[in-house]
Amino acid sequence: MAEGAGTAIPFWPAPDFAAWIFDTFINEGAPLENAEHAHLREASIGVLWTGVENSKRQRTIVGRAELGETIGGSDPWSKGRAVQQLEGWFGLVPDFILTFSAPYADQADDATFCALVEHELSHCAQERDAYGMPKFRKFGAPSFCMRGHDIEEFVGVVARYGADASGVRALVDAANAGPTIAAADITFACGNCQR
Template sequence: MTAFPVEPAHDVADWMRAAFIDEEAPLLNEEHIHLRDARLGVLWCSLPNERQGNSVVGLCEEATFIGNRWAKARWEQQIGGWFGEIPDFLLTFDAGYADQCSDAAFCALVEHELLHAGQKKDKWGAPRFNSQTGRPVFGIRGHDVEEFVSVVARYGVGNAAGRTRALVEAANRPPIICEADIAGACGTCGRGLTKP
């Protein structure tokens, strides 16, 4: 571990592309296709984080800064120094959690954060593209399901918020990705990702 709790994780960004985003990715998820054109910055953090009483082990943010000119200049110098450019999205992962979790849990965490790295839609629901560059217009995507287990337990999935029923139906089917696929693309020992 270094003297600083946050370090860039270039190898993780490369692995994410190779595992989930690239056309020949062994765990390809079609929902990440727009990210082929995205600049992704990935960080390891060795500090625990919590939000609203829950542990936070991953975070996806648009790499933007709001503040005075000097603070913005410091931020741009640090982020640009780490990644060579300002990424479209900045993904931060808890190094301690990643070190002890299973391969499937790590893959699920990474994909969860990648799913937050969304592409904005126009008023008809079609993906938006920048008219000058042709690149996707990026934005943070919210969760598909936002509900408490207690509400589902007490009132059933039909009375729960959002897409809870779809989540329950998916949970009752076998996973699409099997352990052998994960081991071939990730493998804790073969992951080769450096954590602070």
């Protein structure tokens, strides 16, 4: 955990990490460029490290993506405090905020860490209209939103009833096809994780 004034800081901004995310996954020509994240080239993304443990539904949470504009809720005081904190960290309220567990990242291998980052980026979406076309705000900026998981199912249900009956055929087929990025490519792009 970061240290400040003799006490541990539970959350700290990571502008270098944010730049690495753009340079690795989002920007055109990035070593692990993913066309599914192209809409984020115009987004502001604030990245935080944390040492605070988090769990939900008996699962440890090691990454989280949120819309910056929704932080703090609707109460004017809560919202005001959140905006002040975000502006202090990032200089603005970012379109998205990604938070990552520093202890987890420290022990994760390159491929696992890259998968975590891309998982969180996959939650960061551009809204679509009734015809499936990207939505934009009044002055032409993309209108962003959060995207849910493609698939949510229990391993036990898949084991008992199969991929088709449990609605995970596309995931199983993707897993069986193997990764589209070689481990060496991931190691090169994720050099900051190497020991």
